[in-house]
Structure formats: C-alpha cells, structure tokens
Amino acid sequence: GAVVSQHPSRVICKSGTSVKIECRSLDFQATTMFWYRQFPKQSLMLMATSNEGSKATYEQGVEKDKFLINHASLTLSTLTVTSAHPEDSSFYICSASGSGYTQYFGPGTRLTVL
Amino acid sequence: TQLLEQSPQFLSIQEGENLTVYCNSSSVFSSLQWYRQEPGEGPVLLVTVVTGGEVKKLKRLTFQFGDARKDSSLHITAAQPGDTGLYLCAGAENFNKFYFGSGTKLNVKP
Numbered sequence: 001g002a003v004v005s006q007h008p009s010r011v012i013c014k015s016g017t018s019v020k021i022e023c024r025s026l027d028f029q030a031t032t033m034f035w036y037r038q039f040p041k042q043s044l045m046l047m048a049t050s051n052e053g054s055k056a057t058y059e060q061g062v063e064k065d066k067f068l069i070n071h072a073s074l075t076l077s078t079l080t081v082t083s084a085h086p087e088d089s090s091f092y093i094c095s096a097s098g099s100g101y102t103q104y105f106g107p108g109t110r111l112t113v114l
Numbered sequence: 115t116q117l118l119e120q121s122p123q124f125l126s127i128q129e130g131e132n133l134t135v136y137c138n139s140s141s142v143f144s145s146l147q148w149y150r151q152e153p154g155e156g157p158v159l160l161v162t163v164v165t166g167g168e169v170k171k172l173k174r175l176t177f178q179f180g181d182a183r184k185d186s187s188l189h190i191t192a193a194q195p196g197d198t199g200l201y202l203c204a205g206a207e208n209f210n211k212f213y214f215g216s217g218t219k220l221n222v223k224p
C-alpha cells in the first residue's frame with residue numbers, strides 16, 4: 001500500500017521559534033496533500049489543502065501567515081509553524097492523495113511548545 | 115462546525131458484543147471513508163465507499179453508505195479487544211477534499 005512519512009515524529013521547541021514539519025509520499029505521486037491538526041481525544045481538523053506547484057488553500061480560521069505550507073514537488077509538502085506559542089502545541093498529521101479517492105495518512109508529528 | 119456528526123461519541127462494551135457507529139451529515143459526499151486511529155498514530159484506512167446504498171464487508175466489520183450519500187454506518191460483529199480505538203468517518207467533497215467526523219471512541223473490554 002501507499003506509504004506517507006512525516007518528519008520529525010516529535011519536536012519540542014521554545015516559544016517564538018519556528019518549526020518545520022515534512023510530509024513525504026514514498027511510493028506514489030501525491031497530487032494533493034492535506035494538513036490536519038488534532039487535539040487530545042478529538043477528531044482531525046482540516047487546516048489546509050495543497051496542490052503541487054500552487055498556493056495552499058486554507059480552511060476558515062487558519063492563519064496562513066502562521067502556518068506556512070509549501071508543496072514543492074509531487075512527493076513533498078512542508079508545514080512551517082512560525083513564531084510558535086504554547087497554544088500551537090498539538091498533533092499535526094498530513095495525508096496525501098493521488099489520482100483516486102483515497103488519502104493516505106502519515107504517522108503524525110507531536111509538537112510541544114514550551 | 116463539524117460537517118459530519120458521529121454517534122455515539124463513546125462506547126464501552128464487553129468482548130463478543132455487537133455495535134454500530136453512525137456518521138451523519140446534511141451534505142452529500144462524493145465518497146466516504148472510515149478510519150481507525152490508535153493514540154499517537156495517524157489514522158489507518160478501513161474502507162472507502164462511493165456509491166449510494168453500497169455495502170462493504172471487512173471480516174467482522176460491515177460498512178454501509180446511505181442511498182443519498184449523506185450518511186454511513188459501521189457495524190462490528192462480535193467485538194474483540196483489538197477493535198479498541200478511535201473510529202473516524204471522513205467525507206470527501208469533489209473527491210479530493212476530506213472532512214472528518216467527530217469520532218467515536220470504542221473500548222472493548224475482555
């Protein structure tokens with residue numbers, strides 16, 4: 001099956017610093033990648049949708065200057081949390097979709113901002 | 115605002131019991147997927163349903179997509195402790211934008 005990786009799996013940073021999370025589709029070309037955020041014991045909330053080579057589309061209430069998304073190739077998308085604060089601490093999950101209906105999820109990145 | 119509402123939110127049952135989880139929306143979806151998620155991990159796809167009225171079976175799990183493609187159900191027969199997890203439905207708009215349901219946390223006690 002299709003495999004999606006995320007790096008890092010865990011990151012702890014100081015308040016005010018920026019953190020970059022990578023999402024890679026390892027064995028298929030991802031036309032579209034998605035970024036989600038998940039708080040403890042809650043469901044996934046879609047943050048943005050990115051298509052290779054174009055600007056990401058952000059969901060309502062998600063600050064695009066705060067959460068920078070780059071989808072530079074068909075196998076890589078990055079999410080940069082700029083000037084992170086403790087309220088940005090969360091579980092960030094990416095998914096990738098090829099030509100079909102199915103999206104394949106990465107293992108997630110646990111971000112803790114001190 | 116959650117496009118997809120799942121019920122129940124929590125379910126704690128004994129091994130061997132049957133259960134049904136519901137996923138409802140006022141929106142029509144091009145496809146609907148069910149996932150199971152373990153703590154600290156990404157969701158794992160269980161099934162994708164596309165056609166209204168479609169029924170799919172995966173061992174002890176039966177998935178149904180409503181005729182109007184607005185709702186779905188997941189039925190587990192003879193639940194086992196290994197079925198414990200967070201079950202999520204996700205509906206797709208235009209085949210490539212997915213919204214997740216509120217989630218159902220299932221605990222199966224031995």
